[in-house]
Each structure stands twice: as C-alpha cells, then as structure tokens.
Amino acid sequence: MPSSKILFTAAAICFLVAIAVPTAAITIGEDGAADDVALESTSPYATIDDGELTLDFAALNDRSRSEFDDVFSISVADDSIERIWLSHEVDGVTFYRDGDRNDELDESNPIVPAAGDTTSVGVAIDTHVAASGTKSFTVHVEYADEDDENADIELVDVAYSDAELGAGETLTVNATYRNYGDDRGSTIATLVVDGIVVDRQVVHVGAGETETVAFERSMDRSGTFEVGVDDRKPRSITVWPPGEPAPDFAVIEATLEADTIPRGESAAVTATIENTGNVTGETTIELAVGGAVVDTQLVELDPGEVTTVTFERQFDDPGEYAIAVSGVDAGTLTVTERELIVVLNREFTSSSAAAVVPAGVLGFLFAATGVRRRVNL
Structure with missing residues (x-):
C-alpha cells in the first residue's frame, strides 16, 4: 500500500x-x-x-x-x-x-x-x-x-462513452492500466482536454493485474474537443448545441491584467462567460497554468446573460507560463526575478504594532x- x-x-x-x-x-x-x-x-x-x-x-x-x-x-x-x-x-x-x-x-x-x-x-x-x-x-x-521502482505500469486502453453528445451532458472516459512489474505500484492518470490536464486520479495496480479508472466530465460548451488520457493520442469529441432546453456556455475572451510580474506577486486573469443556451444553468470555469488546471470557479447564468470572472494566482518561481481559461488562451505570463534595491545612508524609525482581538x-x-x-x- x-x-x-x-x-x-x-x-x-x-x-x-x-x-x-x-x-x-x-x-x-x-x-x-x-x-x-x-x-x-x-x-x-x-x-x-x-x-x-x-x-x-x-x-x-x-x-x-x-x-x-x-x-x-x-x-x-x-x-x-x-x-x-x-x-x-x-x-x-x-x-x-x-x-x-x-x-x-x-x-x-x-x-x-x-x-x-x-x-x-x-x-x-x-x-x-x-x-x-x-x-x-x-x-x-x-x-x-516505495516498491514503485519495481512496478511497470502502462496505459493499455481508453474507452469513451460517446463520440457525440449535447451541451450539458456528461462524457465518461475509462482508462485501463496494467502492471507488468513484480511489485504492486501506482501511477497518476490524467484526463487531458485540448492539451490541458483537467483531472487526475491515483491508480493502484497489483503485480500482473489491471485496474480501470473512470473520468466523468460535464461538457458544458458546444464545439469539438480533443479528449485523451495521459500522452495517449486524443479522440475528437463533438458537443452539439442543445436540441432541447438546456444551458450552453461559451468563454468569449480571456485576458491577463499584466503579462510580466516579479516573482512572489499575483497575476490577475479575467474571462468573459456567456450562456448561449435557453435555460439557466451553472458551469465550472477552469484556470490552467502551464497546461494543467490549478483553480476553478462556479458560475450560474440565465439565458443570454454575460458575466466576468477573475482569478488571482501567486507565482513564486521565475519563468514563462501559458495561461488559459476553460481552454481559451489568455496569453503567456513572464515571471521575473525581483530587483535588488539597496538603500544607503538612510535612517528609519523603528515601530511595533500589536493586534488586539476582541x-x-x-x-x-x-x-x-x-x-x-x-x-x-
């Protein structure tokens, strides 16, 4: 275990x-x-x-x-x-x-x-x-x-519940893994939509055994999506606008407040969401950084209603990060080292503060x- x-x-x-x-x-x-x-x-x-x-x-x-x-x-x-x-x-x-x-x-x-x-x-x-x-x-x-080094786990099959479905319906993806090694081991299965990791599950597999995990994802936006597991070649899934009364969400735009920040600071990412369907509904808006979802917000919209959501995320490591909101590109964020500011010949008054909680x-x-x-x- x-x-x-x-x-x-x-x-x-x-x-x-x-x-x-x-x-x-x-x-x-x-x-x-x-x-x-x-x-x-x-x-x-x-x-x-x-x-x-x-x-x-x-x-x-x-x-x-x-x-x-x-x-x-x-x-x-x-x-x-x-x-x-x-x-x-x-x-x-x-x-x-x-x-x-x-x-x-x-x-x-x-x-x-x-x-x-x-x-x-x-x-x-x-x-x-x-x-x-x-x-x-x-x-x-x-x-x-600790015995994982003697395990040899491979993804051997991916099965999809549908190739076509309506907006708001749930897609189920079953991933089967086999352990060809001599010891029980584990791996992390990832569900990937349009190149972004949107879900993860831990899979434990005994030596010589197989294990299947199921991903369930509500497809709240119409369009065509490339859905896969791990690095397996994805499959195109078509989501039709609802034929019956149902919500249908679209991310109209996603933007970065600033494309460069110093390390340790937070970046603001704003997205505009519209319910293009004909029924009030809710959807989960996902912030992806570097190809993986790191934060979510739940929004509820009436038919034709438009709203904006803003994510704040702190970045502690320098580098360049691809930012997206529910699959819509918001741009590349550059995180830089902080500049060292040296102040000479200055005197500051020392003070202390106490916080009193009633x-x-x-x-x-x-x-x-x-x-x-x-x-x-």
Missing part, C-alpha cells in the same frame, strides 16, 4: 479553539515549508510563527454559519505525492478547497497534486453544532509505494507544526 506522512497533526480545538502539533520527522520552517509540502498564510486569519501555522477566528456569532474562503494554502513540490486530505472529529467545522464550499477536503475527496500545484483551503464553521472542547485535525500526505461569542484557533510518518496497512 502507499506510504503516508501525517502532516501537521493537530491537537486542541475548543472555544476559543487551539490546535497544537508535536514536531516530528518533517519540520515546517518559518515560511511554512516542509521538504516537499508547504503551508502558506493567504489571509489575516492565518499566521506562521516559529514553525506553527495558526488560524484565528474571533468573534463568531452564536448559532450561525461562517465561511472563510481562502485561509491558507497547501503547495506541493514533489511528484511522488499522490494524495493530500484533511481529517478531524469536530462537528460543525469543514475544510474545503479553492473557494468551493461544496468541495470538502477529506479522504474521499482528496487533493491529487502534481509538483508545482497550490490548493487554497477554506474553513466553514457552524456554531449551531460546533461545541467547545479539545479535538484534533490532521493533514495527511500520501506518497507513492473577545467574541465564539472563536477558533488552529495551529500546526510538524509531521510523523506512518505506513497504511
């Missing part, structure tokens, strides 16, 4: 809620980074100090539900990581990803990352059911089997520091 590290094992959720983690095999640095996983504060609710990530939610109302969409992020720098998920036993507290409050981040719905991916984590707190006390939560990081009816404080390693049996 895959080995896993339990990352940022937390203890103490209460009102006020405190979560502390014993440091173990992997230590988070002052910037929140571990060897191949990094936590970063992306909101005023999260701070990193002395290797601890602290989430502080003050003055929550009693018997209400509060959502905090972008509290902290999880970044991955190693392709050997297969899955990341969060677990806890706190009624009324939910972790979710990328601003989608219906996309709970748990073992049944984990992050399946590639190196360079960053996932935003939000927190929902329902004080109707959340009770005071001490609980815990854990971020699990699952790695590939006591509220309810509050949450989460902290995480380290890792211990385990093997799933």
Whole structure:
C-alpha cells in the first residue's frame, strides 16, 4: 500500500479553539515549508510563527454559519505525492478547497497534486453544532509505494462513452492500466482536454493485474474537443448545441491584467462567460497554468446573460507560463526575478504594532507544526 506522512497533526480545538502539533520527522520552517509540502498564510486569519501555522477566528456569532474562503494554502513540490486530505472529529467545522464550499477536503475527496500545484483551503464553521472542547485535525500526505521502482505500469486502453453528445451532458472516459512489474505500484492518470490536464486520479495496480479508472466530465460548451488520457493520442469529441432546453456556455475572451510580474506577486486573469443556451444553468470555469488546471470557479447564468470572472494566482518561481481559461488562451505570463534595491545612508524609525482581538461569542484557533510518518496497512 502507499506510504503516508501525517502532516501537521493537530491537537486542541475548543472555544476559543487551539490546535497544537508535536514536531516530528518533517519540520515546517518559518515560511511554512516542509521538504516537499508547504503551508502558506493567504489571509489575516492565518499566521506562521516559529514553525506553527495558526488560524484565528474571533468573534463568531452564536448559532450561525461562517465561511472563510481562502485561509491558507497547501503547495506541493514533489511528484511522488499522490494524495493530500484533511481529517478531524469536530462537528460543525469543514475544510474545503479553492473557494468551493461544496468541495470538502477529506479522504474521499482528496487533493491529487502534481509538483508545482497550490490548493487554497477554506474553513466553514457552524456554531449551531460546533461545541467547545479539545479535538484534533490532521493533514495527511500520501506518497507513492516505495516498491514503485519495481512496478511497470502502462496505459493499455481508453474507452469513451460517446463520440457525440449535447451541451450539458456528461462524457465518461475509462482508462485501463496494467502492471507488468513484480511489485504492486501506482501511477497518476490524467484526463487531458485540448492539451490541458483537467483531472487526475491515483491508480493502484497489483503485480500482473489491471485496474480501470473512470473520468466523468460535464461538457458544458458546444464545439469539438480533443479528449485523451495521459500522452495517449486524443479522440475528437463533438458537443452539439442543445436540441432541447438546456444551458450552453461559451468563454468569449480571456485576458491577463499584466503579462510580466516579479516573482512572489499575483497575476490577475479575467474571462468573459456567456450562456448561449435557453435555460439557466451553472458551469465550472477552469484556470490552467502551464497546461494543467490549478483553480476553478462556479458560475450560474440565465439565458443570454454575460458575466466576468477573475482569478488571482501567486507565482513564486521565475519563468514563462501559458495561461488559459476553460481552454481559451489568455496569453503567456513572464515571471521575473525581483530587483535588488539597496538603500544607503538612510535612517528609519523603528515601530511595533500589536493586534488586539476582541473577545467574541465564539472563536477558533488552529495551529500546526510538524509531521510523523506512518505506513497504511
């Protein structure tokens, strides 16, 4: 079975809620980074100090539900990581990803990352059911089997449910893998649409065995799309405008606010979306960076309605990145090194500031520091 590290094992959720983690095999640095996983504060609710990530939610109302969409992020720098998920036993507290409050981040719905991916984590707190006390939560990081080097896994078949379908219908793609090696192993299956990786699944295959995974994708836009798995030659899938009442979405334009930014800064990408169908509906708009989807937004539009969506994404590494929104090219973003500015013969007044958080009816404080390693049996 895959080995896993339990990352940022937390203890103490209460009102006020405190979560502390014993440091173990992997230590988070002052910037929140571990060897191949990094936590970063992306909101005023999260701070990193002395290797601890602290989430502080003050003055929550009693018997209400509060959502905090972008509290902290999880970044991955190693392709050997297969899955990341969060677990806890706190009624009324939910972790979710990328601003989608219906996309709970748990073992049944984990992050399946590639190196360079960053996932935003939000927190929902329902004080109707959340009770005071001490609980815990854990971020699990699952790695590939250590025996993978003796596995030999190949994609042997790809089957499509349809070659033609109507806008709004679901396309199913079944990918079958065979392990020709001597040990159980795993690989990451990728669904590719028009050259962009739009979905991933981890596939575990025993020695000499086959395993099939199914991708399901709602085809919300009419047109012709090249759909494939991994590097297998794609197949042309035609999506017709709906013959019966149904929504049909089109990305009219996608643009970069700036085509050059310094490393560490965020780029803004804006897209214009129209529902060209004859029924109100919703669709998922996808931001792709370097040929892979890294963020999504859900939009709902009436017939003929036009709206714009904007993505903000931070880039920490210099280079050139192809940017697209739901398959529509937004341009190439160039990320440059920061210029070093040296200031000589200047005197600055030192000052310090203290932030005072007023006591509220309810509050949450989460902290995480380290890792211990385990093997799933």
